[in-house]
Amino acid sequence: MHHHLAEIIASILIVGIALQWIGWRLKIPALILLIIAGFIMGPLTGWLKPSEDFGDLLQPMISLSVAVILFEGGLNLRWHELKANTHVIYRLVTWNVVLTFLFGSLAAHYLVGLSWTVALMFGAIIIVTGPTVIMPLLKQANLRKKPAALLRWEGIVNDPIGALLVVLIYGYYVQSEGDTLATGILGGLAISLVVSVALGVGIGLFIARAFRQGSVPEYLKSPLILIAVVLVYTIANRVQSESGLLATTILGITLANQNLSTLHELKRFKEYVTILLVSSTFIVLTADIQPEILQRLGWQSWVLLALVIFVFRPLAIYISTIGTDISKQERLLIMWIAPRGIVAAAVAGLFGSQLAQKGYEGAELLLPLVFALIILTVTMHGLSIGWIARKLNLASAHPDGILIVGASLWSTGLAAELQKNDVPVMLIDTRWKHLKAARMQNIPTHYGEILSETTEEVLELSNITKLVAVTPNEAYNTLICSRFAPELGHHNVYEMGWKNIVREGDGKEKDSRKVPSQSIRGDCLFDGQISYEEFRDSFAHGWQFESTPLTEKYGIDNVLEDKPEGTMLIAALDEAGHVQLYPWDKDLDADDFSVVISYVPDKKGEEVEAKKSKKGSKS
Template identity: 30%
Template structure:
């Protein structure tokens, strides 16, 4: 494969531009603002301090190890700031992480993709090609960001109006998919026409805005952009890699090895540790995981290729070879080691949160799983019935098709690392066997069961199993409807706009505070309604002191409760 395969530089630019537009749009489209808020401090540090340290540190390393001119070194440094959704999203999908860890990595990937691409273009055009410097360079960066964000907001707004006003044919997911694709490509093209490489900022802005709005056939649009991204990634990555002269990579020799070592073991760990420092919800294992995850994606590969072609056309063949060699060497190594071994690194560090296993993927099991996942719990469902498994998968749950009464099935579901198990089958004998297996063979303490026959409740409870009898649960719910209708409706709607949860106080900052002092720490809309300590519970007064290890019940608006829970219980 050669440049002529694409019809020359113009053809390659068009193909790469289309791919970048869809890929970056898809990454931004999947990012929710409420997820960004989960780790806003760390995310902000990653895209500011982290980006600057990576850019400058990489540029200095490239300059002194390879002898490359400062201007080209800074182009390489700016390109290698970008991690990107193309490599980060598969990591967070394959490794079960707590919400704040995955959101920090994904936010960094989206924003640094944009800023890295534009910074690289500005440095390349203004400094390498000697078209400007100083204040002009800063203005050029701001101009591209402004043109990109403006175009993205315009196209996202127009698309939203068209979909919400039902201008498209009713119940037409394919038209929605086409409109979303048109939004990505249109925003990219218009922004690039206004200012070179502003298109990356445009598709990121458009994707982020549309991704946080509700419109008809949204799920169909999400599936479509995901499928397009997979197809384009496979094609573009292979195509760009085929254009790289492997000799340019090999010619770097020990300088290339040194560059990779500095990026992997100096710059990224420094960025990860500083970005998570003082953020209490990050455990040390999670800080180390963030420090180990900085694989590079499609943006540095595509932009470096286009720059190298332009340098070669100017007669700067050595500079073109250095640019491609260093960028693709870092891409190859970081993708192979960091992305390729992300699951193993996560397992070794122990960042995967302990899951709750639900045996029985029927209606009761799926309803429970929905409630638990809405609270941020990691849930694994186990059932040997193919139809029930398919129904649970269709609802987005992690499902293991196995016999939950057997040790092998429970081991497959990860019971060795589970924090609890729930037997939710419609047969009490099956539920009892599941619970006994979990308790006797795996020494699991937190064991719960659905009891279908009320006469069996005593049998379950005598074994130390948390039993909930369906007849009793139904009677209690009906009694609430009759005697406490407002409370019943409130409880039934938990997860929509309000919540009630019980958590353990693990924050050193909270331990020792009184309830009145705590009111200044937790947001409005959340109340501490109960404190459990030493097997006793009480409704706290204003002067009640909260201690580490207390079980605190929070009630209120779901966002306020979630924020308060993070502050009281920042880590496992």
């Protein structure tokens, strides 16, 4: 039995991460693949039977996983986003919640015939737009900062609110002897809010202070935070059932806004854990659903789901955002995007069965209704968010965007050449005068320090997929690459080659003592053929960047043959607009490139030198 359980757990983890990778490669939401995998591993093959395999441990495992996921989501909520969009975010977590709850509850009761208890719980469940789904979709779509912040805040804040509201409604009807429904729910919400704020903020500030004072060694920081999440969740739940989700979310928000020097490393660790939890939890929850339960849904149920997706959500967002500074395009996007995730599934699975056992009318429909909503919204919103965002001009239409750190005449020339080929590019530098040439050519620029938090707050980097560090300071270039490599990928950050060559007699040898470890460096630009100083001097002597269209009969080799001697390859673009900086991956087929950018010597200068050499030979 133990061996079988170990094999089941291993298969869940392996399949989950494999599908995350496949989803990334195919540019489709991995959650869709995880749902399919859950049905295959569970109902179709019978390999995975979560309720039997894990028994009483299933629900605690899911609850703790959701708590960690919501905490990680809270780590991505920064106060500067709230300050910039206070009015809209406030409406999304108040009026939008109330309207969605009312619309869903009334329709579930009068259209489908659910009892008021089950109908109110359905209305509370559809409030959640989980971060387990929202966060991956935002990464996939490369949304601009404002709409991404709005969807992120709504999803992460409303998730625990919806779950808590379900618990309070359940407690009122099944356990409470309070006088009125409103009094019971409002009283429970007040208790939960006080407990969650006290625990989340208090423990968050305590941890931040301990980190600043050096009271915790580096290797214990991530485990300590993980245990803090479990502690906060457990204590909050002891005081008020399911308030732990709200408390862990507040803990994450508190730590995210303490300006801790190690926050990036901690966030990276939590992101790794969250990916494992999201992948495995989605598979487990889906595998526990029997396909026949979806057959219980009549036409009224499908009409209800259609109303939730196509009417209630758009109407609630439209009414909630009246009088705010949100643009028409942003409003349309938020009206459509509202995928449900793990929290909705976990809450419906837990309370649906309990209500059914107690004989509440329509309780057996709660779980299939919610799971059908999850499948529909994850599929429709996941597959459409990128296309809709680009149509509304809220995301880059180009697959690649390049951030160039270090403005000089030659890097400005490179940026201009990339821009000619419709590649989104931005130049950033700490010296205002160095950005003058770029501004005169209408190249987007930013004056500031790329590593400062202020720059991170104001800079719009949703369309940036590659970073090129080309300042005169090699160590600074490496520092920038090491900072952005976890976000963009180690093969998407580039820096100039280090001057690691010393002269010994007439030869040259590498001096490895001067070069930092490859693990913290970016990829070496242009195969290290040319240094910053050589770029600067050659550009001053007339070298230029040139773009050459490629065809089946005219390839890169032909370009190099026709160009002057010394020409260097810089970058190549394919038909889809993807950019590959030289040296590109050996596995790439050069025949797929449509344009090549090269660095070409001054032709006039060559002609002058040739004439001088001829005169010298005659004399």
